[in-house]
Amino acid sequence: MSKVYGVIAIKGGVGKTTAVANLGAVLANDFKKKVLLVDANFSAPNLGLHLGITNAKKTLHDVLLENCKIEKAVLSTGYGFDFLPADLRGSGKIKHFQLKQYVDKIKNNYDVVLIDSSPNLNHEMLAVMIASDELLVVTTPDYPTLSCTMHAVKIAKRRRTPITGLILNRVYNKKFELTIADVEEAAETPVLALLPHEINFMESLSMTKPAALHAPKTEAVVEYKKLAGALVGENFKDQRLKAxxxxxxxxxxxxxxxNRAVLMQK
Ligand SMILES: Nc1ncnc2c1ncn2[C@@H]1O[C@H](COP(=O)(O)OP(=O)(O)O)[C@@H](O)[C@H]1O
Ligand SMILES: [Mg+2]
Structure with a gap:
């Protein structure tokens, strides 16, 4: 059965797009799933930049403006997953809330659909919430981001879109940072992955290739693999010596x- 995950945060720069690209890469390549990534960051799309795809002829904008069928806008990437890009045309005339209708049309062709979202708490993010079966909320271990995370969780709960869990990203492991316990207690939501800050992500971005494919054995990428495994109910066995x-x-x-073990039992 196919599942649609919206990856959200009411904040830019926390790692939503990176999470979508890397979860997509590991689900497709390590777990052999059929995966579609959707760029629904309507007014500032940039998932294509993470993947080196910038010249799409048709986009989600065309689909929502009824200029083309969704199947015609979906691209197959060289990374093992499909991709529905967006463009910078501006989103004035777009009916964002029709995203769900189009995603529903195509989702059964895939095991997993991952939707990248705008950081702005407006109809763009709400459209992603509505189109998603479940949500992954990305956060970092600092107070400003945590307060945004708490707000995002509250809104998702109010709209009754289930939250699978949090991705705690860019952790430096410093004393001044919030702990996983702090984050879970404040957001009342389990943390499903804790990703260290790794320079590889920035290097990979410059190479327009998901870090999972460029540096597949780093701590953070292995953590993405474990999270991906938990999402599809398949155990990822870390074969590195330390593990x-x-x-x-x-x-x-x-x-x-x-927390991942609990999710797997559901
Ligand atoms: N775990 C990480 N360690 C280091 N850099 C990261 C990590 N996750 C993301 N980044 C970097 O942070 C920046 C913002 O990430 P991005 O995914 O675009 O955030 P968002 O989509 O939330 O705005 C990018 O340069 C990305 O490479
Ligand atoms: Mg982004």
Whole structure:
């Protein structure tokens, strides 16, 4: 059965688009799923820039303006997944809330659809919430972002779109940062992945290739693989030496690992 995940945050720069590109890459390549990425950051789309696709002839804008069928705007990328791009034409005449209708039309062709969202709490983000079966909320371990995250969670709950969990991104592991416990307690939502700040993500962006395909064994990418596995109910076994030793020594599981195990049982 296909599932549509909206990746949201009421803040720019926290890592939504990076999460969409990397989850898409690992779901397609490590889990062999049929995956569609949708750029629904209507007024400032940039998922295409993460993927090196900037010259699409037809886009989500054309679909919503009824200029073309959705199938005609979907591109197959060289990264194992399909991609529905958007463009910078401006979104004045677009009926954002029809996104759901079009996603519903095509979603059964895929195992997973990931929708990238605008950071602005307006009809653009609400359209993503409505089009999604579930939401992943991206946050970073600082107070300003946490307050936005709490707000996003509140709105999703009010609109009754289930939140699968949080992605805690760009963690430096410094004393001044909020802890996973702080974030979970404030947002009343489990953290499903904790991603360190890794320069690879910025390097990959400059190469227009998801980090998961450019540097597949880094801590953060392995964490994306574990999250992706939990989303599709398949265990990802970390085969790196450190992980093998941790299993051998029965070192206590991290909180996000426990949360993923709970998700897998659902
Ligand atoms: N875990 C990470 N470590 C380091 N840089 C990251 C990480 N995740 C994302 N980035 C970088 O942060 C910047 C913003 O990411 P992006 O995904 O575009 O955010 P958003 O979509 O929320 O605006 C990009 O340069 C990206 O490469
Ligand atoms: Mg973005």
């Amino acid at each position: 093998k030793l941790e299993r051998l020594l029965r070192i206590k599981k991290s909180k996000q690992e426990e």
